[in-house]
Amino acid sequence: MPSFGPILQELQGPALREAVDGLPGHQKTVAIVLSIAMFLVVVELVRKRKLREEYSLVWMLTAFALLVLAIQHRLLNVVRDLVGAVESTSALFFGALVFLMLLSLQFSVRLSKLTFRNRTLSQRVALLEDEIDNLRAGRGGSDRAASDRAAAEPRDGDAGAA
Amino acid sequence: MSGPRDLIQSVVVIVPARNEADRIGAVLDAVRRAAPAARIAVIDDGSEDDTGAVARAHGAQVLRHPFTLGYGAALQTGYHWALRQRFTRLVQLDADGQHDPASIPSLLAALDAGAQLVLGSRYLDPATTPRTSFARRMGSRFFAFVVSRWTGTRITDPTSGYQAMDRRVVERLALDDFPEDFPDSDVLIALAREGVRFAEVPVQMRERLGGVSMHRGGRIAYYAYKMALTLSLLPVRRSSPFRAGRELARAGAD
Numbered sequence: 001m002p003s004f005g006p007i008l009q010e011l012q013g014p015a016l017r018e019a020v021d022g023l024p025g026h027q028k029t030v031a032i033v034l035s036i037a038m039f040l041v042v043v044e045l046v047r048k049r050k051l052r053e054e055y056s057l058v059w060m061l062t063a064f065a066l067l068v069l070a071i072q073h074r075l076l077n078v079v080r081d082l083v084g085a086v087e088s089t090s091a092l093f094f095g096a097l098v099f100l101m102l103l104s105l106q107f108s109v110r111l112s113k114l115t116f117r118n119r120t121l122s123q124r125v126a127l128l129e130d131e132i133d134n135l136r137a138g139r140g141g142s143d144r145a146a147s148d149r150a151a152a153e154p155r156d157g158d159a160g161a162a
Numbered sequence: 163m164s165g166p167r168d169l170i171q172s173v174v175v176i177v178p179a180r181n182e183a184d185r186i187g188a189v190l191d192a193v194r195r196a197a198p199a200a201r202i203a204v205i206d207d208g209s210e211d212d213t214g215a216v217a218r219a220h221g222a223q224v225l226r227h228p229f230t231l232g233y234g235a236a237l238q239t240g241y242h243w244a245l246r247q248r249f250t251r252l253v254q255l256d257a258d259g260q261h262d263p264a265s266i267p268s269l270l271a272a273l274d275a276g277a278q279l280v281l282g283s284r285y286l287d288p289a290t291t292p293r294t295s296f297a298r299r300m301g302s303r304f305f306a307f308v309v310s311r312w313t314g315t316r317i318t319d320p321t322s323g324y325q326a327m328d329r330r331v332v333e334r335l336a337l338d339d340f341p342e343d344f345p346d347s348d349v350l351i352a353l354a355r356e357g358v359r360f361a362e363v364p365v366q367m368r369e370r371l372g373g374v375s376m377h378r379g380g381r382i383a384y385y386a387y388k389m390a391l392t393l394s395l396l397p398v399r400r401s402s403p404f405r406a407g408r409e410l411a412r413a414g415a416d
Contacts, residue, residue, distance in 0.1 A: 116338070118231075119231050119235050119342055120338075122227050122228050122229065122231055122235075123227070123231070123235065123238065123239040123242060125227075125228055126205070126225040126226055126227050126228075126239050127225065127239065127242055127243060127246070129225070129226065130223065130224075130225050130243065
């Protein structure tokens, strides 16, 4: 087997030597602009009441983390070495990826909860409609009066069946 | 409130249905013939056709989901409904005509003989065993083996939706952790761990009168995955953190 060692060294060498401290100039600018834009968009969405405060937190934290990492060379270097990346840029991307994974997981958990609530609510609607129908049929009179009574004393429906 | 009504309502039949307008009428008529005194509820799981109207015309109570929630959720709505009635025994069967209502008396007889949950099995009697694909037969065998081992009872058809149960089992199944898609092997094992007594009686499954089977294509793979996951988590899983269904069940049981 031919030795790939020198070739690999040749390929890796420059990259290792050039491992930059923090981000190169324009990448740093992009990261800073991106984080500020993210911050502004989140604030705007909360202002318009399109994003709930509880969900805004994770986004704010991300924007903040992005900003800090872009500005603080040393912190980004720590992250870079921690994940074993060569380029600081990759470290930043890696961080973003981890964040997105956490966010999706959070959404999946919320979805599970909402799915469950949705199911329970729909089942309850089906049962209540059935009870209202029974009340109307049982009491006669105008439908209007029956449904008013049903709305006024929902507990009565339960007791009637039991 | 007591008297003859108690007797009339001592058996309830629940029939989850979705887009079965063409088939459900005949099924309900057959249920009526097999169990004349039973109260029948059809759970219309968000049908786009006249399933609900047809069921009502054939004398069933109709509970309608505002949109499709799934087969298991429809069954559970039926359990909640049943708990609001006076009943001692519940029968569930599919609306597509696969489950012959003529078997209802034999399911009920097995309940009376001491079982708490009776499964209508299409594999118990070789004469009635339907011809299915090899993969499906292997899958069925595998789950039958697993369930039999865990429950200590010989179960040949754990995926059967044709069942009869007593009130205690219905109360248990009305709880939150009841799956909304494929309630079978995992539910049986959970019940067995809680001491429920099982029995199986042979039933003949008729060819589907149309419609689409639940177990098909990609859903089979998902089914296998889900069963593997829920079965392996069964001993260590926490009970559902949600309370709503539990309260719903309690309100019905009061």
